[in-house]
Amino acid sequence: MHPNSQYIHADNTALIFEELKFRSLTVKNRLFRSNISGQFDDYNGHGGNARLNWEEKFARGGIGCIISSFTPVSVRGRILVRYAMIDDDDKIPFWREVGRRVHAHDCRFIMQLSHSGRQQDMGGVENLFSKGLSSTSKSDYFHGLLAQAMTKPEITEVVEQFAQGARRAREAGLDGVELHGANGYLLTQFLSSGINDRTDEYGGGWEGRARFVLEIVRAIRREVGHDFHLQMKINGLDHNDWLYPWLRKGNTLDETVKICTMLLDGGKGVDSFHVSSGSTFPHPRNPAGDLPLNDLHRWYDGMLSQGTRAPMNYAIFSNPLLARAFQALWRWRRGKVIEGINLDYARAVSEAIGKIDPDIKVLCTGGFQHADRIAEAIRSKACDGVTMARPLIANNDLPEILAKANGPEKECTYCNKCLLNDLENPLGCYDLSRFDGTSFEDRYDKMIKQVMSVFEPPTFH
Amino acid sequence: MSSDNDRKTPVEIAVARHRRWWLAIVVLLLLAVVYYLVFVNQYVVAFKSQNEHFMHGSIGSETATGPPYWVFKALPVMYADKLGPEGWSRFGFLYEKPGDDLPIGVSRRVVSGVERVWLNCSVCHVGTYHLPGDPVRHLIPGAPSNNLRLQEFIRFFIDVGRDPGFTADALIATIDSPKVGGDLNVFERLVYRYAVFPRVKNAFLDLGTQLDFVKRQEEWGPGRVDTFNPYKALQFNFPMDEAHISGAALNGSSDYPAIWRQRPREGMNLHWDGNNDSVAERNLSAALGAGVTPVTVDRASIARIEDWMWDLPSPPFPVAAKIDQAKAAEGKTLFLHYCADCHGFKDANGYSYDRQRFTRLGKTVPLADIGTDAGRWTSYTENFAAEQNLLYAGYPWRFSRFHKTDGYANHPLDGIWARSPYLHNGSVPTLRDLLEPSAKRPPVWFRGSDEFDLAKVGYRQSAGADAFRYDTARPGNGNAGHEGYRYGTELPDAAKDALVEYMKTL
Numbered sequence: 001m002h003p004n005s006q007y008i009h010a011d012n013t014a015l016i017f018e019e020l021k022f023r024s025l026t027v028k029n030r031l032f033r034s035n036i037s038g039q040f041d042d043y044n045g046h047g048g049n050a051r052l053n054w055e056e057k058f059a060r061g062g063i064g065c066i067i068s069s070f071t072p073v074s075v076r077g078r079i080l081v082r083y084a085m086i087d088d089d090d091k092i093p094f095w096r097e098v099g100r101r102v103h104a105h106d107c108r109f110i111m112q113l114s115h116s117g118r119q120q121d122m123g124g125v126e127n128l129f130s131k132g133l134s135s136t137s138k139s140d141y142f143h144g145l146l147a148q149a150m151t152k153p154e155i156t157e158v159v160e161q162f163a164q165g166a167r168r169a170r171e172a173g174l175d176g177v178e179l180h181g182a183n184g185y186l187l188t189q190f191l192s193s194g195i196n197d198r199t200d201e202y203g204g205g206w207e208g209r210a211r212f213v214l215e216i217v218r219a220i221r222r223e224v225g226h227d228f229h230l231q232m233k234i235n236g237l238d239h240n241d242w243l244y245p246w247l248r249k250g251n252t253l254d255e256t257v258k259i260c261t262m263l264l265d266g267g268k269g270v271d272s273f274h275v276s277s278g279s280t281f282p283h284p285r286n287p288a289g290d291l292p293l294n295d296l297h298r299w300y301d302g303m304l305s306q307g308t309r310a311p312m313n314y315a316i317f318s319n320p321l322l323a324r325a326f327q328a329l330w331r332w333r334r335g336k337v338i339e340g341i342n343l344d345y346a347r348a349v350s351e352a353i354g355k356i357d358p359d360i361k362v363l364c365t366g367g368f369q370h371a372d373r374i375a376e377a378i379r380s381k382a383c384d385g386v387t388m389a390r391p392l393i394a395n396n397d398l399p400e401i402l403a404k405a406n407g408p409e410k411e412c413t414y415c416n417k418c419l420l421n422d423l424e425n426p427l428g429c430y431d432l433s434r435f436d437g438t439s440f441e442d443r444y445d446k447m448i449k450q451v452m453s454v455f456e457p458p459t460f461h
Numbered sequence: 462m463s464s465d466n467d468r469k470t471p472v473e474i475a476v477a478r479h480r481r482w483w484l485a486i487v488v489l490l491l492l493a494v495v496y497y498l499v500f501v502n503q504y505v506v507a508f509k510s511q512n513e514h515f516m517h518g519s520i521g522s523e524t525a526t527g528p529p530y531w532v533f534k535a536l537p538v539m540y541a542d543k544l545g546p547e548g549w550s551r552f553g554f555l556y557e558k559p560g561d562d563l564p565i566g567v568s569r570r571v572v573s574g575v576e577r578v579w580l581n582c583s584v585c586h587v588g589t590y591h592l593p594g595d596p597v598r599h600l601i602p603g604a605p606s607n608n609l610r611l612q613e614f615i616r617f618f619i620d621v622g623r624d625p626g627f628t629a630d631a632l633i634a635t636i637d638s639p640k641v642g643g644d645l646n647v648f649e650r651l652v653y654r655y656a657v658f659p660r661v662k663n664a665f666l667d668l669g670t671q672l673d674f675v676k677r678q679e680e681w682g683p684g685r686v687d688t689f690n691p692y693k694a695l696q697f698n699f700p701m702d703e704a705h706i707s708g709a710a711l712n713g714s715s716d717y718p719a720i721w722r723q724r725p726r727e728g729m730n731l732h733w734d735g736n737n738d739s740v741a742e743r744n745l746s747a748a749l750g751a752g753v754t755p756v757t758v759d760r761a762s763i764a765r766i767e768d769w770m771w772d773l774p775s776p777p778f779p780v781a782a783k784i785d786q787a788k789a790a791e792g793k794t795l796f797l798h799y800c801a802d803c804h805g806f807k808d809a810n811g812y813s814y815d816r817q818r819f820t821r822l823g824k825t826v827p828l829a830d831i832g833t834d835a836g837r838w839t840s841y842t843e844n845f846a847a848e849q850n851l852l853y854a855g856y857p858w859r860f861s862r863f864h865k866t867d868g869y870a871n872h873p874l875d876g877i878w879a880r881s882p883y884l885h886n887g888s889v890p891t892l893r894d895l896l897e898p899s900a901k902r903p904p905v906w907f908r909g910s911d912e913f914d915l916a917k918v919g920y921r922q923s924a925g926a927d928a929f930r931y932d933t934a935r936p937g938n939g940n941a942g943h944e945g946y947r948y949g950t951e952l953p954d955a956a957k958d959a960l961v962e963y964m965k966t967l
Contacts, residue, residue, distance in 0.1 A: 079642075128470050129468065129470055129471065131471050131473070139475075144472075146471050146472060147474060305470075305472065305473075305474065306472060308472060308475045308476050308479055311476070
């Protein structure tokens with residue numbers, strides 16, 4: 001906690017644990033679990049017991065609202081296998097159970113309706129012979145993931161997939177849906193001036209690029225009405241030239257604000273914005289942190305068959321000197337700020353949208369794990385609440401901790417090992433330095449026990 | 462029935478396509494590297510010793526002018542009827558020791574994958590002598606060549622080019638013969654038949670066309686060269702027919718100069734007629750005479766030779782005991798009186814090239830005053846100087862100091878004993894003869910012997926088997942000039958003897 005702050009911890013907690021009212025949703029505090037994914041489910045997208053355990057433990061820890069993992073609205077739109085999907089009505093019962101488990105802890109649950117577009121890390125055997133649907137036919141620049149510019153019938157089909165996903169979420173008794181329009185996935189691929197190279201009505205200026213998302217918003221409203229929470233995750237800035245300066249920068253903050261205004265759709269559109277940044281995933285700004293070289297070398301191999309540039313990346317990550325250089329570039333492009341990295345973007349959106357409709361709330365993501373930083377973000381009106389993921393993986397009960405202290409004793413180190421391990425291992429905190437013990441083996445046992453805790457209680461017991 | 466059970470994924474197809482592109486790029490790069498290494502980059506033998514570099518190092522003449530090594534080795538065998546058992550020695554080429562592969566002054570360079578040979582500086586600047594009664598031939602690197610028969614050498618190549626018997630079959634057969642030992646493989650034979658031979662044949666024919674005027678010239682004889690007329694034809698395509706060049710200008714053959722002690726010569730107007738005061742320009746120009754072109758010249762190699770000759774000492778008189786010190790002392794006084802103002806002077810402190818003290822050193826004496834043969838002076842024209850000053854245009858080393866003068870230049874006389882015969886055209890066989898008025902100088906004598914006359918200082922001038930009859934009555938061969946009171950030719954014989962004795966010590 002900043003020693004010169006005029007606010008004491010009680011001031012901060014009063015703000016953080018104040019109810020947050022959206023137009024059709026109320027959350028008990030200002031702490032949201034951001035969307036973070038893990039391969040806990042059946043290969044075909046049916047939810048599993050591990051995910052129920054996974055979501056429940058955050059609800060138990062005091063989080064006000066959980067935004068689900070990346071939830072594909074179709075098989076074509078998934079990023080990794082073993083993620084629960086919302087592509088069919090037969091998924092509704094599982095999500096109903098998720099809602100029930102979470103609601104039991106007075107926690108709300110928002111489903112993140114998602115589509116990978118071309119940013120499909122490991123699409124599984126169902127997608128082996130398909131290119132990623134996208135606004136463009138240009139492959140992703142980082143991994144070389146192939147893309148196919150969507151035809152208009154395909155656009156119509158995907159719009160409907162989103163709408164049906166929202167309907168299923170509502171039928172499952174969930175509390176709202178979020179459109180994943182940030183971090184390089186399909187909606188970003190349409191929104192971003194750095195990626196969208198279409199010459200039809202879905203490309204060109206920001207209005208054309210936002211048309212696809214607006215059609216989705218309207219289709220969702222058609223299915224769920226106006227009293228079901230709908231929020232939009234969006235990049236403040238795309239930073240599309242993150243590691244490759246010769247690429248176009250992507251959307252400016254001004255364009256983002258205009259797009260957000262458009263998505264309000266005259267009061268019939270979205271209820272809230274969730275501000276992030278970075279036109280790909282991963283990106284030096286998202287999740288903002290480090291690039292763990294050993295884990296990169298160990299777990300990136302699965303990408304070799306997925307992207308045309310992955311072999312080159314793997315060669316770089318496998319070379320001690322080149323890997324260090326890449327890591328240095330990554331850190332340099334991220335910058336020094338991690339906690340609250342997107343606050344300035346959120347503030348710009350908040351100010352602009354607040355003038356139009358004060359009922360529209362803004363959430364901000366980016367490494368939050370200290371009460372004073374969260375409270376200051378809210379107090380300064382940069383946002384109305386914060387979303388967090390890695391700090392919650394590190395400390396599942398972070399909200400309870402923040403109620404008592406400014407931050408956890410063992411903070412999230414932003415090492416991003418959780419992110420890299422998710423390619424092949426259960427999602428969890430893999431930063432051994434955070435675990436107590438007198439030897440490597442001792443700490444490693446504790447770490448594995450924590451990672452595997454998501455499978456407890458087991459499916460049958 | 463077609464089978465489509467093992468289709469490649471789009472990623473695999475894209476990667477394979479990328480791989481094909483990369484493969485094509487790598488292959489192209491490899492081809493470019495091979496092309497560079499074989500056809501662009503040139504390979505030369507480097508010598509540690511400066512002296513060895515001077516004798517055998519390449520200055521870049523092979524690239525444009527030089528025949529392939531095996532052609533050079535085969536020609537003396539193919540034309541043994543003309544060259545005899547001496548081979549290239551027939552034209553005065555020297556070998557450091559018996560059995561050497563190539564003579565002094567012939568260097569190697571691999572160009573476009575073919576080893577080629579041609580001339581370097583030493584072919585014209587290594588002198589020889591042997592003492593009476595002693596058959597051992599001594600080489601003097603840096604001294605004027607007294608053996609090279611360059612005109613006959615050129616004529617030989619012209620004759621070969623025009624010889625109907627000079628065919629690819631005959632050439633390849635000779636190269637593969639035991640006497641030459643080429644042992645070309647199938648690929649090399651194809652290269653020689655379809656690439657090397659046609660180019661060599663054409664080069665020889667072109668040489669015959671460009672230097673056709675040589676047949677109208679007086680014999681150069683051993684140890685002499687027509688510096689400028691072939692230069693005019695080869696570098697600048699000057700018309701050299703009778704309508705364009707006078708008889709006087711056509712015959713300007715001169716002795717080769719010595720090239721030692723160049724440092725003190727910088728700034729002197731030398732080059733026989735004083736047409737340039739820059740040692741570097743004279744060197745680069747002389748290299749053109751050895752076959753380099755402004756494009757192929759190896760300036761680094763020439764710079765190395767330039768460094769070497771910058772302080773190369775002049776050779777001491779071979780038999781110091783044969784110098785009568787008393788007479789030399791007497792001659793020293795006479796030299797100081799008659800010769801030093803134009804030629805410098807040597808005392809106990811060494812040779813003095815001090816142009817403040819010796820005011821005419823390195824300057825020209827008008828033709829009417831010096832009175833020596835005008836052929837060499839006439840052959841150098843203002844037009845030619847203008848063309849020379851355009852050579853290397855656009856580069857810092859562009860020629861800029863060539864100019865037409867009014868006569869012949871006064872040279873320092875260090876190592877003068879090793880520079881016989883005397884006067885620019887080598888028309889006077891010994892120093893002692895030079896101190897006589899022209900009427901008393903030998904009107905007809907014989908060049909080609911390297912037996913040294915220790916008394917008169919110069920080569921033996923009597924007839925011999927391969928001796929060249931030098932007739933001073935022929936155009937360009939005049940031995941008049943450098944005579945009269947001021948030149949010491951009216952001194953008593955004893956004084957002349959003393960002067961010669963002193964000049965042995967220079």
